[in-house]
Amino acid sequence: MNFKKILPQLLTLVVVILVFGFFSYNAQVNMENRGITFGYGFLSQESSFDVQFSLIKYDGSHSYFRAYLVGLLNTILVSVIGILFATIIGVVVGIARLSSNYLIERTAAIYVEFFRNIPLLLQIFFWYFAALRALPLPEKAEPIFGVFFLTIKGFFVPAFVWNNLDIFIYSVISAIIAIVFVRLYAKKKQENQGIQTPVLSISIGLLIILPLLSFFLGGVDASVEIPVIEQLSKTSFTFKGGLKLPPELISLALALSLYTATFIAECVRAGVQGVSKGQKEAAASIGLTPNQVLKLVVMPQALRIIIPPTTNQYLNLTKNSSLAAAIAYPDLVLVFAGTALMQTGRAIEIVSITMLTYLTLSITISIFMNWYNKKIAIKEK
Amino acid sequence: MFKLVKRLTSVIAMFAVLFTFTTETMAAKKSKTLKNTQKKGFVRCGVSQGLPGFSNADAAGNWTGVDVDVCRAVAAAVLGDSSKVKFTPLSAKERFTALTSNEIDILSRNTTWTLSRDADIGLTFVGVNFYDGQGFMVRKNSGISSVNDFKAGVSACTNLGTTTELNMRDFFNSKGIKYEPVTFEKADEVVAAYDAGRCDTYTTDKSGLAAQRIKLSNPDDHMVLPETISKEPLGPVVRQGDSVWEDIVRWSLNTMIEAEEYGVTSANADMMKTSDNPAVKRLVGAEGELGAALGLDNEWSLRIIKQVGNYGESYKRNIADTGILPDRGPNELWTKGGILYVPPAR
Numbered sequence: 001m002n003f004k005k006i007l008p009q010l011l012t013l014v015v016v017i018l019v020f021g022f023f024s025y026n027a028q029v030n031m032e033n034r035g036i037t038f039g040y041g042f043l044s045q046e047s048s049f050d051v052q053f054s055l056i057k058y059d060g061s062h063s064y065f066r067a068y069l070v071g072l073l074n075t076i077l078v079s080v081i082g083i084l085f086a087t088i089i090g091v092v093v094g095i096a097r098l099s100s101n102y103l104i105e106r107t108a109a110i111y112v113e114f115f116r117n118i119p120l121l122l123q124i125f126f127w128y129f130a131a132l133r134a135l136p137l138p139e140k141a142e143p144i145f146g147v148f149f150l151t152i153k154g155f156f157v158p159a160f161v162w163n164n165l166d167i168f169i170y171s172v173i174s175a176i177i178a179i180v181f182v183r184l185y186a187k188k189k190q191e192n193q194g195i196q197t198p199v200l201s202i203s204i205g206l207l208i209i210l211p212l213l214s215f216f217l218g219g220v221d222a223s224v225e226i227p228v229i230e231q232l233s234k235t236s237f238t239f240k241g242g243l244k245l246p247p248e249l250i251s252l253a254l255a256l257s258l259y260t261a262t263f264i265a266e267c268v269r270a271g272v273q274g275v276s277k278g279q280k281e282a283a284a285s286i287g288l289t290p291n292q293v294l295k296l297v298v299m300p301q302a303l304r305i306i307i308p309p310t311t312n313q314y315l316n317l318t319k320n321s322s323l324a325a326a327i328a329y330p331d332l333v334l335v336f337a338g339t340a341l342m343q344t345g346r347a348i349e350i351v352s353i354t355m356l357t358y359l360t361l362s363i364t365i366s367i368f369m370n371w372y373n374k375k376i377a378i379k380e381k
Numbered sequence: 382m383f384k385l386v387k388r389l390t391s392v393i394a395m396f397a398v399l400f401t402f403t404t405e406t407m408a409a410k411k412s413k414t415l416k417n418t419q420k421k422g423f424v425r426c427g428v429s430q431g432l433p434g435f436s437n438a439d440a441a442g443n444w445t446g447v448d449v450d451v452c453r454a455v456a457a458a459v460l461g462d463s464s465k466v467k468f469t470p471l472s473a474k475e476r477f478t479a480l481t482s483n484e485i486d487i488l489s490r491n492t493t494w495t496l497s498r499d500a501d502i503g504l505t506f507v508g509v510n511f512y513d514g515q516g517f518m519v520r521k522n523s524g525i526s527s528v529n530d531f532k533a534g535v536s537a538c539t540n541l542g543t544t545t546e547l548n549m550r551d552f553f554n555s556k557g558i559k560y561e562p563v564t565f566e567k568a569d570e571v572v573a574a575y576d577a578g579r580c581d582t583y584t585t586d587k588s589g590l591a592a593q594r595i596k597l598s599n600p601d602d603h604m605v606l607p608e609t610i611s612k613e614p615l616g617p618v619v620r621q622g623d624s625v626w627e628d629i630v631r632w633s634l635n636t637m638i639e640a641e642e643y644g645v646t647s648a649n650a651d652m653m654k655t656s657d658n659p660a661v662k663r664l665v666g667a668e669g670e671l672g673a674a675l676g677l678d679n680e681w682s683l684r685i686i687k688q689v690g691n692y693g694e695s696y697k698r699n700i701a702d703t704g705i706l707p708d709r710g711p712n713e714l715w716t717k718g719g720i721l722y723v724p725p726a727r
Contacts, residue, residue: 033622036481036503049546052536052561060550129570133577152578153536230534234524236581238534247579248563325541328565328574334541338474338566342542345502347478 027348042344043068049339051330053246064340071335072357078252078331079318079361085257086317087310090264097269108265116262121323123259127251128327135247138229138237147226149239155250156227159243163221171214178210179203248329252321260317264310271306272298303376311369315362322358332357412625414486415459415676423465426452427485430470430567433592434705435491435511444468448489450695451510451617453688454633455487458681463688472566473542477502480620487630488618491586493544498618507631509616510692512711512720514609515548516587518594521604523581528552528608531582536561538571538580545585548611572596586613591705629675635723636682639664640691642714642723647690650683663727671726682726692721 031038043065050060054070055077096108115123135152136142143149149156162168179202186197214220227242275298283297284290324331325338337354341347418424428436428448436446449468457463471479471490480488481503491513492498494506517537519525531553539545541564553560563580565571568589575583576597583590590605597603617634619627640646643661645653654667662668665683672679689695693714701707713719 031503037501048550050550050560050562052563060547060554129573129577132574132579137578232532232535232581233519233530235520235522236525236535238536240534325566326570328538328541328563328570330564334564334566339541339546339564342474342477343547345477345498 031348036345038348040349042346042349045344047340047343049343051335052328053244053249053330064344067340068332068336068353071330071332074249074330074335075318075321075324075332076361078249078256078321078324078329081249081253082256082260082317082321083314085253086260086264086313089257089261090310090313091268093261093265094268095272097265098272112262112265115258120255120259120320121326124252124255124323124327127255128248131251132247138239147224147242149227151239152247153238154247155245156239157243157245158227159225159241160222161225164219167218168211168214168220168222171210171218171220172207175206175210178206182206246329248324248327251327252324252329256317256320259320260313263313263316267306267309267313268302270309271302271304274305275301300376304373304378307369307373307376311366311373314365314369318361318365319358412623412629412676414620414623414626415629418459418486422460423467424452424456424459424487425469425485426455426466427469427471427476427479427488427490428452429490430472430569432491432568432589433595434588434700434703435592436468436470436489438468438470446699447510447695448491448615448617450637450689450699451489451630451634452487454637454685455630457684457688458629458633458636458677461684463684473540474566477504477618480504480618483620486619486626491589491615492618493586493613494616495544503621504618505621505627506616506618507627508634508723509614510634511588511615513586513588513613513615515545515584515611515613516590516609517606518575518583518590518603519581519606521602525582525606528556528606528610531556531558531560533559534561535582536563536580538563538565538575538583539585540564540568540571541566543585544611544613549584552610568593569596586615588700588706595705625676629677632675632682632726633685635726636664636685637689637692637695638714638721638723639726640682640686641693642716645686645691646694647687650686654683660725660727669727 028038044063046061047064047067048060049067051058051067051070053074055073056066056069058066058070093108093111096104097112099105099108132152135150138149138151138153141149141151147158182197182202183199186199189195189197215222225241227239227244229237230240231237279297279301280293283293288296321331322333325334328334332354337350341350344350426449428444428446431437432446432448434446436444436448438444444466449466452466452468453463456466469479469485471485471488476488476490476492477498479485488504489510491511492506493513494509498504499506517528525531535558537549537560539549539562546562546564549560549562563574565574568585571583571585572593574580583593585593587605587609594600594603594605617630619630640650643653643658643664645661645664650665653661653665656662656665656667659668663671665686666672666679666681670679672681675681690698696709696712701709709719711720713721715722
């Protein structure tokens with residue numbers, strides 16, 4: 001044992017523990033002096049407040065813990081939607097910025113410079129308050145394709161009413177498992193015999209055929225419920241039936257994806273430009289088609305540059321979703337660190353849980369993206 | 382090595398315990414908050430982010446309102462000058478934490494007195510300066526004239542983290558109506574969303590509805606429904622554990638109300654020193670030693686009345702004359718049919 005080596009580290013550890021100990025001791029003493037009790041028991045108490053939009057069954061007779069789950073799921077929902085659209089828009093705009101067409105290139109550049117240079121909170125307010133005011137009241141809403149209604153009270157869309165939904169889900173899962181096996185088989189075949197298999201068309205076929213079979217053989221049945229206008233009072237209307245996406249969710253998802261997409265677009269542009277010209281020319285010279293050049297040579301190398309900074313953007317988007325509280329979207333911060341905190345007054349407990357939750361969410365995204373990054377990294381043999 | 386660390390920690394912990402004990406005993410002798418306030422030279426007061434009539438800042442940053450006047454009264458009593466107040470605008474969410482974490486010393490922010498707030502989270506309510514109740518605002522052309530006209534699917538805008546949110550649920554549940562709560566952190570956003578047509582109704586304390594109605598684009602298109610669905614006694618709050626400070630705030634408010642009861646106003650307070658009524662003389666400090674009990678001089682209450690005025694003056698100046706609620710309703714003295722009734726200052 002090299003005592004001299006570990007002594008400074010040990011001392012640092014002691015100092016850290018002492019500092020933490022001092023702060024928690026100080027908090028304890030102060031809370032005691034002010035008659036504030038500490039504990040997580042409140043989580044099982046009845047919450048007695050309602051939330052306008054939740055993915056799981058919830059009302060005020062459920063517990064604070066259930067309210068926490070409602071907020072958490074809403075945060076995950078808006079983050080997933082945001083990440084999905086930000087990625088799509090980001091990739092399209094990023095590639096558009098490399099276009100040789102002047103108009104397309106300039107439009108993409110202006111979009112990027114405009115949206116990334118305005119504070120996100122302002123953009124959220126804009127989409128919610130300015131764009132919301134422009135939307136029609138329910139009774140004046142023009143149906144889109146006859147069944148979608150975009151109104152000031154939300155986006156009303158038809159909902160599926162399922163029979164034997166579980167069998168349908170199993171069929172989709174088995175299709176996905178089958179696709180994984182087909183892919184493994186195709187890879188082996190190519191390695192051994194050099195024959196390519198049309199994996200994509202087989203995958204799509206599986207994804208269509210297996211769920212279709214569940215309809216015919218598994219007794220799965222789905223009908224569509226179309227939203228119908230309903231009168232609440234002489235001048236006030238709403239829609240009944242179908243699925244309702246609150247305007248808060250739409251504005252927030254829109255603002256988050258448009259904002260984050262600008263950063264992702266720049267990552268994509270940097271990634272593609274980072275692949276040297278010689279790679280493309282070499283690929284073309286051995287007779288690969290332009291599509292194959294992009295798919296087999298440019299993208300795999302560009303992705304290595306794109307993924308790490310894009311991970312940051314995904315993390316930012318998830319954390320930025322906490323701005324939801326400003327426009328009444330019931331996310332984790334609004335429901336749990338907002339209403340629940342106010343009703344219970346348990347600031348330390350609730351803020352610590354909320355912080356830990358965001359930390360867990362971010363680390364999960366981080367781990368997944370690091371795994372993906374490692375997967376596509378150069379494998380030196 | 383580890384033994385040494387262990388011994389070191391125990392020594393440090395012992396010092397920490399000793400130190401807290403010594404500060405504790407000193408605080409018990411005199412109010413820590415009072416001492417700090419006198420040392421700083423101003424009262425730290427938490428108010429709303431802008432509720433006309435209660436606490437609202439004008440363009441020049443001057444705060445007015447009945448909630449503001451409570452803090453001014455305390456400043457007049459403790460520091461001798463009602464202008465020596467530092468106002469901190471707080472959201473509903475921040476208010477209690479700001480008080481318990483020592484950022485402010487009085488929370489006078491249209492806050493409802495409830496058991497759980499009083500008992501559970503280290504706060505003490507000292508009295509009621511406005512008796513309120515929750516109501517609903519709707520568009521006049523909606524044809525809704527009573528809360529019984531609400532139908533399932535109604536969307537209601539309100540502030541988050543307030544008793545309003547809980548009352549709303551109790552109310553709609555008792556009627557068996559499924560509703561959509563849309564909750565914002567700031568009142569201005571609630572008003573904007575209701576104004577845009579996002580919600581069918583806006584619910585909060587009736588005084589708040591009356592005050593916020595002025596901010597709507599067409600105030601005359603909206604009305605407050607007659608029903609009141611809850612009790613909302615609003616009053617100033619202090620931190621638990623400083624009973625002297627608690628008494629000072631409580632009796633500053635009581636002084637304003639009692640002054641109205643005995644007809645003592647900011648204009649005639651000095652003359653009342655020679656009144657025949659001993660209760661009036663006590664109120665203006667011409668008889669008895671009431672200030673000493675609070676650790677103050679004997680003119681503390683006279684200064685409150687002279688500089689801030691009695692409760693009636695404050696109400697008239699802030700709420701009646703501004704057209705928010707000209708009718709005092711329950712906030713009238715008990716002698717005039719209201720429920721304002723304070724214990725005697727003697």
